[in-house]
Structure formats: structure tokens, C-alpha cells
Amino acid sequence: MIIELGHLLAFLALGAAAGQSFLGLTRNGEAARRLAVATAMFTALSMLTLIISFVRLDFSVALVAAHSHSQKPLLYKIAGAWGNHEGSMLLWCLIMSAYGALAALFMREGKLRDRALGVQGLLTVGSFLYLLFVSSPFMRLIDPPFDGAGLNPLLQDPAVALHPPFLYMGYVGMSFVFSMAAAGLINGEIDREWARRTRPWALGAWSFLTIGIALGAIWAYYELGWGGWWFWDPVENASFMPWLVAAALVHSLIVTEKRGGMASWTVFLAVLAFCLSLLGTFLVRSGVLTSVHAFAVDPARGTILLIGLGIAGGAALALFAWRAPTLKAGPEFDPVSREGALVLNNLFLSVSSALVLVGTVTPMVLQWLGEAKMISPEAASMSIGEPYFQLTLAPMVAFLLLFMPLAQAAPWRKAEVGPLMKWLLPSAVVAILAAIGAMALGGWGVFLGYGVLVGVWAIFGVGQDLVRRAGAGGFKRFIKLPLTVWGMAIAHMGMGLFVIGATVETAARTEQTFPLSPGQSAEMSGWKFEFQGVTLVDGPNYVATRADILATHDGRTELLQPEQRSYPVSEMGTTEVAIRKTLGGDMYVALGDQLRDQANVWRLRIAHHPLIDWVFGGAGLIALGGFMSLAARLRRRAPTNAETTATEPVASSADKTGAGVGASA
């Protein structure tokens, strides 16, 4: 009975969301607020009934029968509820209504909140219609099977159990940013106050998206067994496009909030971020991809998603076209200024997003044209992968990092180039020396030197800026710098670490495959790996072939046990790699197949991934910085609701002499 209750609750949520949208848009704020909370509660309870059905293994529920199994560990029974198309769409609805409820509970009253709740209600209605009528997770089977079909074993991993919730908190978080944009446009007020109140939502969604993407990369690294963490797969790109636009948005919102500038561009980005999230969902969920990630293949669903994207995007763009001419331009600024640097940041980030979009969609369009016999099969079979994205994105990243310390240190409205350059000279020197050093160690690769150069420049430049801000206050002032400053600095340094890690790992990773019989050993990068043989081990719902390998380095020996797991229920296998962390990177050992022509000879793939933790750690710092910035904003708002907002920032008299570098000649 419980799943029928869930089904009913979903319909109640749909009704509540419809009420929320009508009342919000007609400015019955208090009633819209209550309904927004009700929508979220109905949805949460509905999700709960699905999770309970998964945990209780109610195989009469079609979704449970298709995606769970009695032998599955509890965590994956729970995660199974969203590890499939229908369940993940319910999760989508839950997160979307939860953002609405958060706004209802915590946003200051006024027409911005009311209309944002109204638009969010509309988006929630659309999501529930899609859930209930095209991909319902509440269907029963007349003839339930004795046991379930199991979850794709590749997905039975902690990182990937958490990957969809975080990714969706990011994707769907953009829905509320979109609602704020639409509400602001309806009100005709895209001003500093609007930016100030939109920014926390954008920061939160973008930080969650960062974590979601990073978890996916970590999963690929540990679980797929080839040691790659990013492959420019369409599904990965689908999440990267909105990330790039949202990154541009959190920067342009600063200009709009602090200076009132770039208002129409900012609101355009706010709309675009959610449209790209929808496009990403379409790419993943429609089955237009030939990809290991495209678990759901159903063109009808794709078409409806595309129509939804068209309606939401079209309506928002129409609103934009209507209101954009009335939006005020901000105060004037010199090209050389913090505004100028942030404009360049936005140019490079949005072009990056455009190139990822074109690079992802072009092969699909060509394939489609080929199937329609409009172009030759040869022209239709183009692939766009790593070389394209690396070579075109590299200059974008270089410019972004180049301007990063400059943007932090330059004053608003007008800066002088000379003093800025002179002041940042130490960082430039350190960066050049580091790049030369890295190239000398790593065989003079241009790509390697370039990554270290811009990464070290960014990290040291940001550090210099922190020291400058502390000024004569010394260390005491340094650690007491505001949370916003630390948030910005940590995110920026994380970006620098990420770029260094990513380029070094890509340029200097080494890997080899050895055929080993028991007793033989292989050597690589100063390590000796002695293969002891394999044993069969029983897991909860799999059988593993486990290799025992004695790894010796610097006279110390330890046991590494990579596995190949085979899941009888789904007739699939996975690779569990053994990873030995060292200061400079990971030694990565994966057990391959047995050689066909020789008995008891196994393929062992050994790789060294230098600085791989900088990649994941850098991404983590970016998200941490975003959350710190968000926390600072929430804390600042808490004490008073009547703070001065729409005035020019006025510096306290004591600080007037200490404006940005090169503030005045």
C-alpha cells in the first residue's frame, strides 16, 4: 500500500505546487509560502515511501524489481531509490521543492520572494507532470518476481551513491536562481538588491555542482579501473557546461551587487545556467548519447524534456527581451578596473561553456544528419574528444588564472596597470621559476610548464593579495580577514591547485601492463611488485578474484589487493583497484584478465598518477570557498533586516588610504 500512498502524495505535491505558483505570481505571499512548504513536505514523504519500498525489497513495485536485489548492502538499497531514471526524477522534484521551501522559510518578504516562489512553483509543476505521466516510479507489477534484477554494479560505490544528490542539488539549485531571475524581470527590478539576494542561491548551487562533478570524477578514477578521472564524455560535459556558466554568474553577480553594473548580462546568465542544466538532463536522460553513462534510453522522454526546456527557456528569454531595454546601465568604469577584470572573466568562462556545448553536441547532430541521409556516413562519424577540449580550453584557463590576482587586487572603477604589475612581480618570478623547474624534471613538456606557470602564479598572487589586505595589521589581521575574503582566496587557490594537478597528472602519468604468473614481479617508478597469485573471495552480492601483490619501495614492503568482482545477478563485473598513496601521487594497481593462451598468467596494470590528489583537493577547495562565501553572506544578513543596501560602498575613513593596488597615482 505504501507506494500508492507515495503516488497520492506526489499528486498532492503537484496540486500544492500549482497553488504555490498561482498565489505567488498573484502576490498572495503568505499563502504561497505555506504551500511551498507543503509541496516540499509532500514530496519528501513521497520519496520516503519509495526508499522504504527499496529497503523492504517490495518487488511488486516495478522500479524495485528492476533495480534492487535482496543481497544488496543497505546503503545501495537506499541509493537504489535514486540510482535509476524514475527515482532520480523524484529526487529532482524533491530538491526543487526543497529550494522553494527554503526560500519560503528564510527569504525576506516582498514581491521578489513572492514571485520567485511563484516561478519556482511553475517549474515544480512541470517536473511533477513529467514525473507522474512519463516516468512514474510508483508503478506496480501484477506478477512480482521472486527477486530483483539488481543495481548496476558499477554504481555500487559510495562516491557514486552520493553523486546524484549533490549533482542535482547543483543542477536543480539553478532552478531557484532562474526563478529569482524571472521574478526580477517580472518586477522590472534587476538591481543591486536583486543581485544581493540572488547571490547566495547561485553560490550554493554552484558549490554543490562542483562537489557533484568532483564525486563523479573520483568515482571514474577509483571504479572504472583505467585511472582516468575525466574523459570529456558527453555526460561529463553535460554537467560542466552549467558549471562554467554558473561560475561566470557568481562573478558577474558581484559586479551587479557591488556596483549595479552588468545587470542584463547577469540576469541572462542566471537564466542560461538553468537552461543548460535542463539541456544536460536532456542529454543524459534521453538516450541520445552512446555512452556508458546513458542508463536510460527512451526517446519519448527526451522529446518531452526538450519541449520543457523550450518552454522554460523561451518564456524566460521573452521576459528578458521585454525588460532588458528598461534595465539601467551601471556606473561608468575604466576598462582597467576590477569591473574590467570581471568582464574578461565572464567572457572567457562563457566562451568556455560555449565551446564545451558545441564540442559535445556537434557529433550528435552530425550523426543525426547522417542517419537522415543528409550528409555522407564518413562526415557523420566525427568524434570530438580530449585533444579538442584540451587545446581550446587551455588558453581560456590561462587567461582566467592570469587575471585572477589582478581582479582581486584592482580597485573598482579605475586601476593603474603599472603599480599592479610591479606589485605582483614576486608572484611572476616564483611562477616562472616553478615552471622551469617542473619542465626540467618532467622532460620539457610545454603543456606541463604552462599549467605549473599559471597555477603557481594564481596561488602566489592570491596569497600576496591576502597579505596586502592584512596590511600593517600583520598576522593577527591576516587570520581575521573577513570570511568573504577567505572564501574567495580559498576557491581561487583551489583553482590554481586544480590546474597544476590536472596538467601534471595528464602530462606525467605513466602506466604499463605486465603479464605475471605467481612468483614473478614487475618494476616501475622505483617500486617492485611481486605477484603472489589470486584467491577467490565471497562478497555480499559478488564473487571477487583477489590478487595478492607485495609492493616494495625504499626497503618497505606492503600488501596490495586489487580485485575483479563479478556480480552474478546482473552478470557484470567491476574492477577494484588497489591504490597506494604517496606524497607525490598514487601508485595504482589494477588486476586485468587472465591471459587466454597461458594458464594462471594475469595481466596487471600498474600506473603512477602524480599529484592526482591536487585535482580532487583543488575541486574540494573551490566548493569550500563557495560555501564560505555563502556562509559569510548568511551571517551578515542575520542580525539586521534593515541594513543599508542600495548606496555606494563608502569606506571607513581609516581605510581610505588603503584602497587597491595602484588606486591613485
Place this chain on the structure above:
Amino acid sequence: MIGPIIALLLQAQPLEQPLPDPNQEARAQSLMRELRCMVCENEPVSQSTADMAIDARRMIRKQVVEGASDSQVRDFFVTRYGQYVAFRPPTDGWGLLLWGFPFALIAGGLVLIGVKLVRNRPKALEPVPDDRSGGDA
């Protein structure tokens, strides 16, 4: 006498030997990363454990040693298996558009910004005095 021989037997040789010249090996590795494995579809030959990928890696190393240029190696695989195997889109014809458009967008954006900002560049702007410890304030 027999000790060293046993030790030698127990020392496994990798299925594929990296090339002795590190520059050639680096070139071969980067070529392996940009060719698609014909068996597993969504992996480059550098990462696949399939026999066919191993053969492809041997072939790449062999050609690099024999002095083939990067584009000759790519062409070898593309003529055999089609454009689909190359993760690097072609750099001629329509492919140029693909490679060039991001840079055209940047150039166009810079020109637009330049026209808007520099032409109307106001003469007497003063920097906004900021609280030096304030974040984005």
C-alpha cells in the same frame, strides 16, 4: 650460477615496452590518448585492456620509431577505421570552423568590450576607495 637465471625468469617484462627515447615515448603516449579503442568505444587505446588496443599501441610505437609524423600515424588509423576513431576532429575544411570559433568568439567579445569601454572611456574616473580587508566589497 642458476640463481641469476631464475631471478631473470621471475622478472616479468611488460606486455609492451616503452620506447627507449623518452621524447618518442611521450609522442606515442599522446597519440594513444587521442585514438578511440575500436572494441570499447568510449575509451582511448591508451586506457583499454583489450587485445586490440594493445595491438594498436604496439602499432603506434612501431610507426613512431620508424619516423612517422603524428599526423601520419593518425591518418593510418583514420583511413583504416574511419574518422570515428580520432578524438581529434579534422583540422581542415569545416573542422577549421570548429577549432576556430572559440577564438573568434573571444576576439569578437574583446572588440565589443573594447568599443564599448575604450571609446566611451571617461576621462576623470577615480578609483573607488575600498576597505582593503573587505572581500568583494
